[in-house]
Amino acid sequence: MIAVELRKLFRRPRTWVTIGLLNGLPVLVAVLLALTDLAPRPGEGPVFLSAVLTNGTLYPLAALAIVLPLFLPIAVSVVAGEAVAGEAQAGTLRYLLARPAGRTRLLIAKLVAVIAFVLVTVVVVAAVGYLTGQLLFDVSPIGGTALSGTTLTSQEIAGRTLLAIGYVTVSMLGVAAFALFFSTLTDSPLGATLGALAVLIASSLLFTLDAASAFAPYLPTRYWLAFVDLFRDPVLWRDVVRGVALQGVYVVVLVGAAWANFTTKDVTS
Amino acid sequence: MSDDPVIQTAGLVKRYGQLRAVDGIDLDVRAGDVYGFLGANGSGKTTTVRMLLGLVLPTRGEVRLLGEPMPRAARRVLPRVGALIEGPAHYGHLSGRANLALLDAAGPGGSRRTRKARIDTVLEQVGLAGVGRKPVKAYSLGMRQRLGLGAALLRRPELLVLDEPTNGLDPQGIHEIRDLLLELHRGGTTVFLSSHLLAEVEQLCTRVGVLDRGRLVLQDQLATLTAPTGATIVQTPDPGRVRAALDGRVLRTDGDRAVVRGADPAEVNAALVAAGVPVTGLALERPTLEEVVLAAASTSADRVDAPGERSRR
Amino acid sequence: MVGLVAVLLALPSVIGALPASDAGTPAADLRRAVLASADVPFAGYAQSAGGLDLPVGDQLTSAADLLSDRTTMRAWYRGPADWRVDVVAPTGETGVHADPGGTWTWTWERAVATRTAPSPLALPTAPDLLPSALGRRLLSEATDAELSRIGADRLAGRDALGVRLRPADTASSVSRVDVWVDDASGVPLRVQVFGADDGQAALDTGFLEFEPTTPPAEVTAFDPPPEAELREGQDAQLLQSATRAAADGHRVRLPAALAGLDRRTIEGAPRSVGLYGRGVTLLAVSPLPGRAADGLRDALVRAPGVVVDHLGVRISAGPLGLMLVDGEDGPVLLTGTVDLDALATAATDLVPAW
Numbered sequence: 001m002i003a004v005e006l007r008k009l010f011r012r013p014r015t016w017v018t019i020g021l022l023n024g025l026p027v028l029v030a031v032l033l034a035l036t037d038l039a040p041r042p043g044e045g046p047v048f049l050s051a052v053l054t055n056g057t058l059y060p061l062a063a064l065a066i067v068l069p070l071f072l073p074i075a076v077s078v079v080a081g082e083a084v085a086g087e088a089q090a091g092t093l094r095y096l097l098a099r100p101a102g103r104t105r106l107l108i109a110k111l112v113a114v115i116a117f118v119l120v121t122v123v124v125v126a127a128v129g130y131l132t133g134q135l136l137f138d139v140s141p142i143g144g145t146a147l148s149g150t151t152l153t154s155q156e157i158a159g160r161t162l163l164a165i166g167y168v169t170v171s172m173l174g175v176a177a178f179a180l181f182f183s184t185l186t187d188s189p190l191g192a193t194l195g196a197l198a199v200l201i202a203s204s205l206l207f208t209l210d211a212a213s214a215f216a217p218y219l220p221t222r223y224w225l226a227f228v229d230l231f232r233d234p235v236l237w238r239d240v241v242r243g244v245a246l247q248g249v250y251v252v253v254l255v256g257a258a259w260a261n262f263t264t265k266d267v268t269s
Numbered sequence: 270m271s272d273d274p275v276i277q278t279a280g281l282v283k284r285y286g287q288l289r290a291v292d293g294i295d296l297d298v299r300a301g302d303v304y305g306f307l308g309a310n311g312s313g314k315t316t317t318v319r320m321l322l323g324l325v326l327p328t329r330g331e332v333r334l335l336g337e338p339m340p341r342a343a344r345r346v347l348p349r350v351g352a353l354i355e356g357p358a359h360y361g362h363l364s365g366r367a368n369l370a371l372l373d374a375a376g377p378g379g380s381r382r383t384r385k386a387r388i389d390t391v392l393e394q395v396g397l398a399g400v401g402r403k404p405v406k407a408y409s410l411g412m413r414q415r416l417g418l419g420a421a422l423l424r425r426p427e428l429l430v431l432d433e434p435t436n437g438l439d440p441q442g443i444h445e446i447r448d449l450l451l452e453l454h455r456g457g458t459t460v461f462l463s464s465h466l467l468a469e470v471e472q473l474c475t476r477v478g479v480l481d482r483g484r485l486v487l488q489d490q491l492a493t494l495t496a497p498t499g500a501t502i503v504q505t506p507d508p509g510r511v512r513a514a515l516d517g518r519v520l521r522t523d524g525d526r527a528v529v530r531g532a533d534p535a536e537v538n539a540a541l542v543a544a545g546v547p548v549t550g551l552a553l554e555r556p557t558l559e560e561v562v563l564a565a566a567s568t569s570a571d572r573v574d575a576p577g578e579r580s581r582r
Numbered sequence: 583m584v585g586l587v588a589v590l591l592a593l594p595s596v597i598g599a600l601p602a603s604d605a606g607t608p609a610a611d612l613r614r615a616v617l618a619s620a621d622v623p624f625a626g627y628a629q630s631a632g633g634l635d636l637p638v639g640d641q642l643t644s645a646a647d648l649l650s651d652r653t654t655m656r657a658w659y660r661g662p663a664d665w666r667v668d669v670v671a672p673t674g675e676t677g678v679h680a681d682p683g684g685t686w687t688w689t690w691e692r693a694v695a696t697r698t699a700p701s702p703l704a705l706p707t708a709p710d711l712l713p714s715a716l717g718r719r720l721l722s723e724a725t726d727a728e729l730s731r732i733g734a735d736r737l738a739g740r741d742a743l744g745v746r747l748r749p750a751d752t753a754s755s756v757s758r759v760d761v762w763v764d765d766a767s768g769v770p771l772r773v774q775v776f777g778a779d780d781g782q783a784a785l786d787t788g789f790l791e792f793e794p795t796t797p798p799a800e801v802t803a804f805d806p807p808p809e810a811e812l813r814e815g816q817d818a819q820l821l822q823s824a825t826r827a828a829a830d831g832h833r834v835r836l837p838a839a840l841a842g843l844d845r846r847t848i849e850g851a852p853r854s855v856g857l858y859g860r861g862v863t864l865l866a867v868s869p870l871p872g873r874a875a876d877g878l879r880d881a882l883v884r885a886p887g888v889v890v891d892h893l894g895v896r897i898s899a900g901p902l903g904l905m906l907v908d909g910e911d912g913p914v915l916l917t918g919t920v921d922l923d924a925l926a927t928a929a930t931d932l933v934p935a936w
Contacts (some may be wrong), residue, residue: 001375003374004371004374004375008371011363013362046673047674050691090361091357094358095352095354095372096376097322097324098322098347099347099348099372100343100344101375102343142808145810147674148677149690149807150805150807225673264326266325268319268325
């Protein structure tokens with residue numbers, strides 16, 4: 001069942017178009033930076049971006065930082081919102097369930113497929129970012145500088161970049177779980193996607209609001225930028241650990257709710 | 270063919286708020302039946318079919334499919350059932366073959382080893398063998414219908430649950446599919462055919478159930494329902510003279526037809542010829558399925574036993 | 583399911599609420615323990631939140647941000663002359679590494695490493711907001727009569743004993759300072775400074791994580807990375823201004839006491855700058871060049887709550903007071919933890935012509 005869902009997802013042209021579009025922005029930014037040599041002013045713009053002009057090794061991270069706030073969650077919401085509601089809208093859901101695919105199995109397979117999409121997307125963004133960084137910017141042979149001012153070897157940077165890829169993937173799971181849950185509520189994939197994006201935007205807004213600081217630690221976007229902490233020296237694990245745990249709670253609760261709803265739902269699409 | 274129950278429901282109820290979409294029906298479909306499930310749009314046909322397949326959960330009542338309770342035993346039962354529910358649905362960007370392969374891989378009971386051969390066979394059966402790698406979104410409505418039927422046949426099901434299977438097909442297509450279903454039936458497949466096309470059901474089915482406003486108002490063998498009524502239809506250019514010759518036996522006349530009480534056309538003929546009435550045709554009167562259904566679907570007490578009166582209203 | 587979530591969510595607050603044992607330590611002993619804790623090594627993670635919105639111009643931006651924003655810090659402390667404090671921002675980092683010869687300040691966003699020699703009078707920076715440093719500084723000149731005990735709490739997973747400082751000076755705008763001291767090591771774990779109104783803390787800084795272990799030397803050491811731009815640290819602009827003003831012949835006659843606060847001397851500070859008071863009640867007086875004063879005045883008069891009268895322009899933000907006075911030779915800046923009345927008194931003391 002999982003293999004079926006993965007095949008469905010990755011044989012779909014739209015999946016690759018989405019991933020391609022997602023990579024467009026970081027590449028465009030890199031080209032503009034390389035052509036104009038105008039880095040954003042320090043402390044402004046996406047993190048790591050001002051550093052890449054001197055060292056392209058960090059461009060995979062700059063690329064992730066560029067897509068993290070909006071592009072990536074939109075793509076994840078679209079794919080996860082599509083998961084069940086898309087099958088319902090196309091009418092294929094009734095055939096899958098009459099096959100029988102099993103509602104729980106189907107939901108788990110959809111979840112795994114969405115996670116796979118996130119991982120593939122993040123890896124592709126980092127890989128394209130790596131190529132872009134190597135081609136367009138000067139690359140320091142000895143590695144790069146951590147946020148704390150210590151020098152990281154190329155191996156250390158590679159290792160921490162892999163961790164960052166993993167962390168960004170995990171960060172997207174909360175959004176994915178929201179979209180998946182909404183996807184079991186409605187037969188409209190667009191509705192599910194917009195629902196998840198509404199949660200996302202509300203979370204980003206509340207995060208900036210002091211009055212909402214009481215529940216700021218529980219907002220799904222709260223620890224998204226913590227992948228930056230992996231490039232401090234020593235690594236600051238505090239927010240990374242919390243971010244992973246928070247996303248875990250969101251996934252457990254929302255997938256549980258999605259399961260409870262989907263397994264008892266009348267499929268009338 | 271045995272008499273094993275294939276579909277059985279007991280007091281099946283589905284309520285949406287105040288509305289009783291399905292109101293206590295007891296279906297009884299036996300092995301070897303070609304069961305015609307008739308009803309107007311909104312009569313609860315679709316909801317019933319979905320409850321049979323475990324898509325909609327009953328408010329009350331039981332469903333047994335192939336002798337096992339649904340939806341509890343869905344994982345054991347449904348691989349032995351093929352279904353076409355409210356029109357076909359496929360992944361438009363994939364070929365028909367890829368669609369069938371994905372659906373087959375999505376559940377139990379479809380061996381991976383035999384998959385390709387089985388797909389080839391059903392594509393042949395439904396007349397799509399030569400369709401190639403064209404994506405389904407380029408298919409015509411009829412081709413999609415055929416592909417949907419093919420998906421239902423993939424695992425040689427013991428029971429086929431079909432909802433309007435000839436929808437969108439041209440007359441030749443309808444004929445082909447009818448032949449295919451009859452062939453499958455001869456091979457031992459039980460067919461549950463939900464339709465609003467009376468002619469289709471009349472031509473195919475051995476057993477009929479009629480749903481009206483959520484209630485099963487009729488369920489019987491087609492042969493019994495359309496059995497002779499005990500009257501003879503006389504074709505004659507002069508129905509008035511029939512009335513004169515067989516006074517009291519004529520039930521009604523219209524045009525060049527007279528309906529005469531008496532289940533023996535030879536005796537009627539002899540009486541008319543003796544009276545010098547020209548007879549151009551004689552036949553036993555049988556109610557058409559349409560008449561049966563219309564009568565059953567009405568709310569009045571008069572049912573199948575008085576089709577003539579029904580038609581005059 | 584729901585129960586599990588509830589338990590997960592409640593867990594941190596349940597653990598945080600575990601009763602802290604209150605050893606019967608007197609307040610004076612607690613203060614001595616704090617002052618003796620300068621050699622206690624530790625590693626920690628702290629956050630400070632300031633509610634001090636000072637409407638100042640470009641002159642004081644970094645210091646004003648520090649007192650009005652939430653600042654997150656990581657600290658490694660091996661000793662008074664060997665420590666490191668990183669201000670962790672979501673998209674960058676500023677690290678201060680101290681060694682016996684001064685400090686390196688590394689700003690990642692600009693890739694700049696700044697070497698600064700020790701300065702007797704500098705504007706506050708992030709390391710000054712670390713509870714350990716701030717608590718020690720605020721308690722350093724407190725008298726035993728000003729101190730009282732306020733129970734105990736669990737902070738950063740440790741037992742903390744509370745000591746409260748109520749400044750005796752009537753001029754003080756600080757109503758009280760609460761310091762929560764690690765029972766085991768004497769290091770302050772949390773410091774809260776309250777303004778005249780006993781409401782929310784004007785400044786609240788505390789450790790969220792605290793480990794009394796010696797951090798490795800390589801963590802506090804700093805070698806400027808190859809691509810870093812190296813700079814020499816300079817005195818704060820305001821001090822430069824004061825020095826420049828003094829050099830221009832603009833001097834302030836500094837009396838021995840202002841608003842009832844005695845003058846104190848600071849080794850190495852510019853002679854034109856005067857510092858008055860004791861403990862947490864301090865008042866600084868310095869001449870300003872006309873240009874800098876104009877900028878500051880423009881920013882001040884537009885701020886809400888500002889008082890403009892014949893004495894000058896004055897404003898308070900929590901316990902911080904700021905006043906710009908037109909002296910005989912030019913503008914004079916008065917600033918410190920004194921209330922508006924004390925500022926007015928100080929202004930009249932300073933310019934007796936009024």
